[in-house]
Amino acid sequence: MPPSTDSSTAPAPTTDDTWWRSAVVYQVYVRSFADSNGDGTGDLLGVRDRLPYLRDLGVDALWLTPFYRSPMVDGGYDVADYRDVDPMFGDLADFDVMIAEAHRLGLRIIVDLVPNHTSDAHAWFAEALAAAPGSAARERYLFRDGRGTDGELPPNDWESIFGGSAWTRVPDGQWYLHLFDPAQPDLNWQHPEVRAEFEDILRFWLDRGVDGFRVDVAHGMVKQDGLPDVGYSSATGQRQVELLGKARLPYFDQDGVHEIYRSWRPILDSYPGGRMAVAEAWAETPQRLARYVGPDELHQAFNFDFMDAVWSVDSFRKVVDTALAEAAVVGAPTTWVLSNHDRQRHVTRYGDGEVGLRRARAAALLMFALPGCVYLYQGEELGLPEVLDLPAEVRQDPSFRRTGESRDGCRVPLPWHGDTPPYGFGPDGSTRSWLPAPTTWGPLSVAAQTGDPASTLELYRAALRARRAHPALTAAPADAEPATMTWLDLGPGVLAFARTGPAGAAALVCAVNLSGAEVHLSGHGEPLLASAPLTARDGGYVLPVDAAVWFERR
Incomplete structure (x- = not known):
């Protein structure tokens, strides 16, 4: 093409x-x-x-x-x-x-x-390095004089996210800020x-x-x-x-x-x-x-x-x-x-x-x-x-x-x-x-x-x-009444909630078993999807450890 x-x-x-x-x-x-x-x-x-x-x-x-x-x-x-x-x-x-x-x-x-930052290979930074301290080119970044007798110490104690100081010194003695790698000089967003x-x-x-x-x-x-x-x-x-x-x-x-x-x-x-x-x-x-x-x-x-x-x-x-x-x-x-x-x-x-x-x-x-x-x-x-x-x-x-x-x-x-x-x-x-x-x-x-x-x-x-098709999961327009979510108590160690869509549409119940033991669930409808195989028992279903299920409830 x-x-x-x-x-x-x-x-x-x-x-x-x-x-x-x-x-x-x-x-x-x-x-x-x-x-x-x-x-x-x-x-x-x-x-x-x-x-x-x-x-x-x-x-x-x-x-x-x-x-x-x-x-x-x-x-x-x-x-x-x-x-x-x-x-x-x-x-x-x-x-x-x-x-x-x-x-x-x-x-x-x-x-x-x-x-937040450019590469040190960006044309602006190359221009800044070639320019003198206090120049307009350096104002696009955060260049500062150092502390200490001869400016040999960084301007402050800020650290890079990647470890070490957030400041690197250039040959003319000034320092520039890089909150990440020295190859990523921070821009001056006041400019x-x-x-x-x-x-x-x-x-x-x-x-x-x-x-x-x-x-x-x-x-x-x-x-x-x-x-x-x-x-x-x-x-x-x-x-x-x-x-x-x-x-x-x-x-x-x-x-x-x-x-x-x-x-x-x-x-x-x-x-x-x-x-x-x-x-x-x-x-x-x-x-x-x-x-x-x-x-x-x-x-x-x-x-x-x-x-x-x-x-x-x-x-x-x-x-x-x-x-x-x-x-x-x-x-x-x-x-x-x-x-x-x-x-x-x-x-x-x-x-x-x-x-x-x-x-x-x-x-x-x-x-x-x-x-x-x-x-x-x-x-x-x-x-x-x-x-x-x-x-x-x-x-x-x-x-x-x-x-x-x-x-x-x-x-x-x-x-x-x-x-x-x-x-x-x-x-x-x-x-x-x-x-x-x-x-x-x-x-x-x-x-x-x-x-x-x-x-x-x-x-x-x-x-x-299912997320795209189910009426309880599809999103309503921003100015319409959204689908609701309600927490359910299905026993210790079970995270569960119901999503309901338009009136008359099926609801969806999501249950996640974080309890460390299998749990028996009943009365929530028919399984629509599960992350692990369910076992039918006593009119309900057994949800394994570390598993989730979606029930459709009408």
């Missing part, structure tokens, strides 16, 4: 402006999804080739991790050119082909936006050129037809005036990153970020088809997180508390109640996330092996039954575990070099078919893969699971079909 000569007219899949309120969004880690040319790296044409798989899975949209021109120090989150595609992923023509085909198949495209640049970047991609943005480090950008010390650091026994989402830091969740999003919302609203933005934001309270969402700011914010819930009724119920209450205050749906490219896969978090997989399957049915929007991470529909034994020499996460912690284990390329690595990741005959896959993944491949009613892939497919 040739690229469009007028990408600004790329059609959206439908005209529903509220699609994002109940969408199932599939995160594509582009580098690890599908390789079209055999070089061992996933690319945009690989995404294009696999779009029918995602359509048939039943998702509504794809979120693509950064594919922009980059030195790839941090997997593309170090952007050198926000308006171009890195050659390892293709080119702009490939992007146009991919998004046109996605829209033709009814899929929307959300792209990552990285506004009008920075604000104007990103407004133009938004329009560039909206004109090419993108349906939304995932805003990376949405709680960053604005720093507290004066850049004051935090007051504690690794030297005192506590890393500052441990307070992320628990306390206010002078470099995160400052009130000024909301002014930025209020300037972006009219741009999004000026395009047809319900263009949206979701915040990757960490805040010390749910109330502060809710501030990122509203009719004059962003459409959604990720609910990471759901990802952090432990395997207990109390933990999940507290997270769900808090998220739904805060979402109701701002009039927006909440989001549910079990895994992403920055966190250990939930099969492994839940215990790994058979236990972890059982719980992951049950958690999926729980998540799909909740009201709101769902974000899936590629491979969770296959039940992939974290790869814990990657050799040090192949790991590429910059945090690994600074702290020994690595996110590479959740970024191993997907297994598509075959019995040996890389399992069809590239074209037929290709044996290259930028990270090695385990030799045990053959039974987890897409081909191996397709058609097997007991597989995790077919469970996801069935759940997403």
